[in-house]
Amino acid sequence: MSNNQAWDDEYEVVVVGSGAAALAGAYSSARRGLKTLLVEKTNLLGGASAYSGASCWLPGTQVQQRADVEDSSESAKAYLKAVMGDHEVERREAFVDTAPELVEFFESDPAIEFYWTAFPDYFNAHESKPLGRSMMPVDLPREEIGELADLVRPLVEYDRYNQPHPEGPLTAGQALIGRLLLALTNTGNGTIQLETELVDLVTEDGRVTGAIVKDAEGIRRIHATEGVILGAGGFEANQDLRTVNGTPGNSGWTMAPAGANIGTAIRAGQKAGGAVEQLHQAWWCPGAAQPKGNAAFALGFRGGVWLDANGKRFANECLPYDQMGRVLAAAPERIPSWFIFDSRFGGQMPGIMRPFNTSPQEHLDAGTWVKADTLEELAAATGLPADALQASIERFNGFTVTGVDEDFHRGENPYDQFFADPEYGPGPTLIPVDQAPFYAARMVLSDLGTKGGLRTDVDARVLREDGTAIEGLYAVGNTSASFSGGFYPGPGTPLGSGMVFAYRAAQTLKAPAQAQSV
CATH class of the missing domain: 3.90.700.10 (Succinate dehydrogenase/fumarate reductase flavoprotein, catalytic domain)
Structure with missing residues (x-):
């Protein structure tokens, strides 16, 4: 698309998807004062994150300190080295170093609160923790989130069987999505559009400058002056892509919500020049x-x-x-x-x-x-x-x-x-x-999502085959290739790492002068 073509709308940041990583990116951007649009293909927010137990593997944070749990970033790094060897050292250390900062940032917002919960690390390796390093969101009373609760995808027991939201507070994955949604809404800088599907990315002079989306009114071109964050999940529900990439399992056995996670964002990132890796991997x-x-x-x-x-x-x-x-x-x-x-x-x-x-x-x-x-x-x-x-x-x-x-x-x-x-x-x-x-x-082989996707750096910038970053384009969560490769170190690694890298992406964006200091 050439520079002189008109845009249908303009934001500073466009986020594609609505799982924990996407919402973390949208919230982190909006809280910095950036006008942010989040688009979600389905009619509900949260994706597979809303189905989750919502353990978040985030080592060495104030949540562990409050619970008098012995943990540190150094200990977590030693554990990951014992499990993963030399795989992805730079990204995994950026993840561990940023986890305490992310949790402090989140919990400084009254809408977001975590508590430590016992759940062992998944490998009995050096510096593993028998009671784990994970945290969970505090249950969210419906009176606190109000009508926004109806936008959150129900827990899997209700969603897969077309049952309405249960009474009572939002728990587990719903609580995580609900709290991030409430925090995003409270910034006053976030706009959410449901049933809005990514069609393509707009690239000008090697930089991604916007997104083409499709909604009930047709095709629209959305200008993203600072960046596009892709967080729309993996391709676990697309059997053709699973077959081509040699990804074990079956699209009919995955935990992906109906109508979601078919790899649209990954393919858009590839078309824009992004490299992909680990496409045979999943969170099995x-x-x-x-x-x-x-x-x-x-x-x-x-x-x-x-x-x-x-x-x-x-x-x-x-x-x-x-x-x-x-x-x-x-x-x-x-x-x-x-x-x-x-x-x-x-x-x-x-x-x-x-x-x-x-x-x-x-x-x-x-x-x-x-x-x-x-x-x-x-x-x-x-x-x-x-x-x-x-x-x-x-x-x-x-x-x-x-x-x-x-x-x-x-x-x-x-x-x-x-x-x-x-x-x-x-x-x-x-x-x-x-x-x-x-x-x-x-019994069959299921998965919580694929974990191969667009190659990214420590700030979630999408990389080309030659290792250079595509300006204005970021990928987080299962749209990106996970830093953990063929390993699943602890409960909540997908959620924790997805939110950390989304937060890091948001910190690289140019914030307006009047933005709130974080």
């Missing part, structure tokens, strides 16, 4: 197959065993969900696999599923679960080899007597024990599978 998790063909995020197993198509056990079932997802992706016979448990749990799966709306009977009626009086009958119902299934269960049951998992060391690290019930056996994560009737739940 086990998925419990659902009657409608989709999957529920599954974690926190405290009993049962996983068997592959050969009837063989293949992992520590208590692994952190991303690590378990990577184990699933490593061999075709593990997708689908079967999670075997017995009747001591009252017919309920001994783990956590999100969403959790589907009852055991609905699963049994649909065939996503099967039930049998003997292990031999269970093998017939699942199609697993009977001899292998029985041998796998017998071997595991032997470990429950000694309390030592000789095959996969289940129960030997803090994360394993976090969800365990100590009333069971000498090793509380090792509970026998020996009480009929027996159950088997069909």
Whole structure:
């Protein structure tokens, strides 16, 4: 688009998307006095962030200090080095160094408040914290946010089943989105447009100067005098892109909201000259197959065993969900696999599923679960080899007597024990599978979003193949390639890092002279 073409509207900053990273970028920009427009493709704000438990992995902050939790930026850096080696040292250290500043900035706004919550780091490595480094947003009473609450995407249990917002305060991911939304609105510098889709970016003389969007009235050209921040999620719901990029899993099994996260912003950034990387990566998790063909995020197993198509056990079932997802992706016979448990749990799966709306009977009626009086009958119902299934269960049951998992060391690290019930056996994560009737739940590979995307620097500026930055263009959250690469260091790494880099992006923008000092 040439310089002499007219714009339909003008802002200093245009933000695409409305998850935690996008809202953090919009709020950070607006609070600096910049006239900011946030556009969201769907009719609700929050994306997959609204579905989340809202743990935010932000080390060494005032939130940990208030809770008397021993942590520091130096400790977090040592932990990340132990986990990640030399991968992305510059960006990960910028993330850790900025986390305390981000939290102080956020909590200086009365609309935003966090509290520390125990949740172990995901690797039992040097300087890992058995109780973690994560924080969560304080629940947000509806009377504080008012009618804005209706703009926030409901929790996954309600959204996927087309249920209205529940009564009571906004919690978890809804609270995070609600608090950022309230803070953005209170700046007086933010405008939000729903059902407004990014079509393309406008580039002039190598600089991104605006966005072309489509809404109910048609195509509009929006001038962004200071910059465009892309925070519209990944491409997890686009099966064609998953196939081309060799991204394990399936678009039908992802946790992405309907109609979102198909890679539009990533492709727009590529068209503007941005390089991409890590497109085969995702924030993986086990998925419990659902009657409608989709999957529920599954974690926190405290009993049962996983068997592959050969009837063989293949992992520590208590692994952190991303690590378990990577184990699933490593061999075709593990997708689908079967999670075997017995009747001591009252017919309920001994783990956590999100969403959790589907009852055991609905699963049994649909065939996503099967039930049998003997292990031999269970093998017939699942199609697993009977001899292998029985041998796998017998071997595991032997470990429950000694309390030592000789095959996969289940129960030997803090994360394993976090969800365990100590009333069971000498090793509380090792509970026998020996009480009929027996159950088997069909499991697949799900994800919380792809984590490959536009290559960025420490300030979230989109980079070209030659490493130079595209002026005026930023990418955050899952629209950018994550600094963590093939690792998921701790609960809330996607949310924490997405917000930090969005904040850093906003600090590089030219603020008006009268802007509030931050």
